[in-house]
Amino acid sequence: MIEIDGSFGEGGGQILRSSLALSAITGKPFRIYNIRANRDKPGLRRQHLTAVRAAAEICNGRVGGDAVGSAELTFSPGPVTPGEYTFDIGTAGSTTLVLQTVLPPLLVANGPSRLTLIGGTHNPNCPPYDFLAKSFLPLIERMGPGVESTLERPGFYPAGGGRFTVAVRPAALRPIQLPDRGRLKRRLGRAVVANLPRSIALRELGVIARTLSFSDDELRAEEAAAIGPGNVVMIEVESEAVTEVFTGFGSRGVRAEDVAREATDAAKRYLDGNVPVGDCLADQLLLPFAMAGGGSFRTLGPTRHTQTNIEVIRLFLDVRVSLRELGRDEWMIEVNRP
Secondary structure (H helix, E strand, C coil): EEEEEEECCCCHHHHHHHHHHHHHHCCCCEECCCCCCCCCCCCCHHHHHHHHHHHHHHHCEEECCCCCCEEEEEEEEECCCEEEEEEECCCCCCCCHHHHHHHHHCCCCCCEEEEEEEEEEECCCCCHHHHHHHHHHHHHHCCCEEEEEEEEEECCCCCEEEEEEEEEEEECCCCCCCCCCCCCEEEEEEEEEEEECHHHHHHHHHHHHHHHCCCHHHEEEEEECCCCCCCEEEEEEECCEEEEEEEEEECCCCCCCHHHHHHHHHHHHHHHCCCCHHHHHHHHHHHHHHCCCEEEEEECCCCCHHHHHHHHHHCCCEEEEEEEECCCCEEEEEEEEE
């Protein structure tokens, strides 16, 4: 059984989610302790518990320690079983992080699956649904599997209630290379409000226009139908090789202008860097690239999140992940078999 200290590296929930996915893929059981030890509220929270039980459901796994607040967990997987699954967090916890756990094993299962996920779809410090649909999943499809997602209703913190579906057509993953961004094809700044004044979105779009010189045709204010109030700013940068999505999330007491700057700062760093892959996408691509046994991409300076994920992958898969600095805030990450 693989032993994992959940406090190493960035010490967050990604260690658990990657371990669950890799365990289901490889059939290797693991024990993790000090779960989320570096967080304000350590141990399992509801969204992490949903991810654990979702992973167990798709592979008939045996679990010990699956309770809210638990700091230790054991997981012994069985064979991955494709099918129709519904995973309801029951709170505004991130549905995209639950999908992050169950999607990798289902990509290489022996039949198609259809997933319904209920909870938060646009959460601070998590990849929002739009990143999943426009940035991550198109690259997964380029690697072989078919993955189609549909957002039925957005869910914001703290009300939640969001819902989306994902249809998975599995296939063997093949390596891809992302050395360059290619020609810039489209830019779009979106400011979305739910049950809040439209003026908030317009103020946020003003920041995008001033900071990134977006034209009126590149700006869009949207009003979403959600259970509770919510606000998110999303900046989409579509190039020939990849589409990147950068976000800022509204919260009580935070000015609209500051929400927009969170997104514009990230987008500007990416655009100035002239690399195809940003921080969040770099972290998300590591596991499917490792499953494919190869691939490479040029990215910004690797985050602690990315470096921690690499170490987890090495515990389960016999692959080599190398990081090479090419210049200021420019790195190459390569995956290959030893």
